[in-house]
Amino acid sequence: MDSGASTAQYEVADIMRGIYGDGIIACRGAFSRELVQELRADIDRLFDEALGREGGALNRGPNRYYVEVHPERLRSFVAIASHPWVHAVCSAVLGPEWRIVEVGFDVPGPGAMHQPWHRDFASPPETVQRRRLSSLAFNLTTVDVTEDMGPFEIAPGTQWDLYEGDPMFPDKALFPRYEALAQRKLPKVGDISARSALTIHRGTANRSNLSRPVLVVGADAPDATNAIKHDLQMSRAYYESLPDEVRQHLNCRVVDQLEPIYQAHTIEGLKMGVTMGG
Numbered sequence: 001m002d003s004g005a006s007t008a009q010y011e012v013a014d015i016m017r018g019i020y021g022d023g024i025i026a027c028r029g030a031f032s033r034e035l036v037q038e039l040r041a042d043i044d045r046l047f048d049e050a051l052g053r054e055g056g057a058l059n060r061g062p063n064r065y066y067v068e069v070h071p072e073r074l075r076s077f078v079a080i081a082s083h084p085w086v087h088a089v090c091s092a093v094l095g096p097e098w099r100i101v102e103v104g105f106d107v108p109g110p111g112a113m114h115q116p117w118h119r120d121f122a123s124p125p126e127t128v129q130r131r132r133l134s135s136l137a138f139n140l141t142t143v144d145v146t147e148d149m150g151p152f153e154i155a156p157g158t159q160w161d162l163y164e165g166d167p168m169f170p171d172k173a174l175f176p177r178y179e180a181l182a183q184r185k186l187p188k189v190g191d192i193s194a195r196s197a198l199t200i201h202r203g204t205a206n207r208s209n210l211s212r213p214v215l216v217v218g219a220d221a222p223d224a225t226n227a228i229k230h231d232l233q234m235s236r237a238y239y240e241s242l243p244d245e246v247r248q249h250l251n252c253r254v255v256d257q258l259e260p261i262y263q264a265h266t267i268e269g270l271k272m273g274v275t276m277g278g
Contacts, residue, residue, distance in 0.1 A: 010088035019093050019133060022156035023199030024185075027085040030192045031076075031140070037189075039076045040142040043105050043213045046073055055262050064112040064203065066216075068104035068230060068261050071252075072238040077103070080192075080217065081246045086138060089194045090249070093136055094221040099251035101227040102218030108150045112206040117155070117178045120197035122167030126223065127198060133159065134224040137197040140215040141187040150206030152214075155181040158200035170200065220251065227251045231261050 018025035050056030050067040057065040071077040080086065081100060090098040126132045145151050155178040163170050170178075178200050187193065195201075197218075206212060220226050232252040239247065239254045 010085055010092075012088075012092045015089050015092040019089070019136070019194065019196060023159040024154055024156065024193060024195035025089070026185075026187065026191055026193040028188070029190045030083060030085055031079070031190045033189050035076050035079060035190075036140070036142055039074060039080075039140070039215060040213065042074050042076070043107075043142060043215070047105070047107055047213070053260065056260075060106065061115055061203070062111060062113050063109040063206075064115070065107045065109075066104060067107070068102065070233055070258050070261070071103045072234060072258075074103070074215075078242065078246055080140065080215070081249070082243060083192070085192070086194075086217075087245070087249075089138075090136060090219050093133060094219060094224075097222045098219050099222070099227070099249055100217060101220045101224075101232060101251045102216065102230045103232065104216045105213055106203070106216060107211055107213045108203050108206045109211045110206055110209050112150050112203065114205050115202040116169055117175055117200050117202050118169050119159075119200055120168070121226070121229075123162070123198055124224065127159075128162065131160070133196050133198070134221040135197060135226055136194050136219045138192060138194050138215075138217040138219070139187075140192045140217075141189065142213045142215070143210065144188045145186045145212060146208070147184070147186070148206075148208040149210060149212045150204045150208075151184045151186055151212075152201065153182050153184050153204050154195070154199055154201040156183060156199070157181070159196040159198040161200065219249075233258055233261070 015025065046069050047067060057067050060066050124134060126134050158178065158181065163174060165171050184204065218226060233255055234252050235258055236254050236256055
């Protein structure tokens with residue numbers, strides 16, 4: 001695939017307007033239902049494995065987990081990483097030398113509670129001082145999300161908010177602002193979104209009897225430092241089999257044999273759920 005030619009269909013101005021404005025954009029129907037069904041099967045298998053291994057699944061609240069995975073365990077990784085929309089968004093926002101630094105998935109299960117409003121990490125100096133975004137988070141749903149399944153909720157434009165205190169968790173005095181801005185996202189199978197992880201957001205309570213697994217792919221600009229929180233690994237054989245357009249955009253360890261992942265991105269403030277409106 002000629003990545004340069006295929007990404008030309010996406011307007012840089014539209015991408016930048018969305019990411020620098022609301023802080024989130026989406027590409028509807030980017031992937032087939034068949035690909036996502038395959039992805040869901042892989043996630044279900046890897047989730048069962050992670051739950052059976054100490055430290056394999058991070059607690060992100062009651063019955064809510066995050067699992068970082070080896071990309072080669074996902075049969076659809078190359079199709080996702082090489083999608084022209086993903087390339088266009090990363091190139092527009094992060095520059096031509098962007099790198100994938102994280103691959104994992106969130107699983108909000110039945111009974112998951114509201115998360116507190118938060119951003120995924122502290123705003124870095126390039127954002128605080130120079131108003132530049134240096135990372136992106138892509139989310140690909142594996143289910144058609146409904147209101148009772150604990151949809152993702154985001155407060156548009158808040159990637160630029162500066163506040164005192166905890167760099168990730170705003171004071172509760174600011175919650176009315178986020179409640180007023182809040183948008184709930186109800187993506188369908190095949191949709192993918194891109195957002196600044198600095199935009200204030202939360203997972204909401206899952207009142208259904210279904211899990212809502214979502215793939216997470218993190219990308220950095222060359223001067224961002226999120227890679228140190230993760231342990232993206234690939235076996236040498238898999239890495240060497242990848243198309244150049246994927247391989248050149250990876251920040252990973254190439255190993256002879258895959259090692260268990262013990263990721264460092266624990267978020268203590270998410271281990272306790274909150275009640276409605278919190």
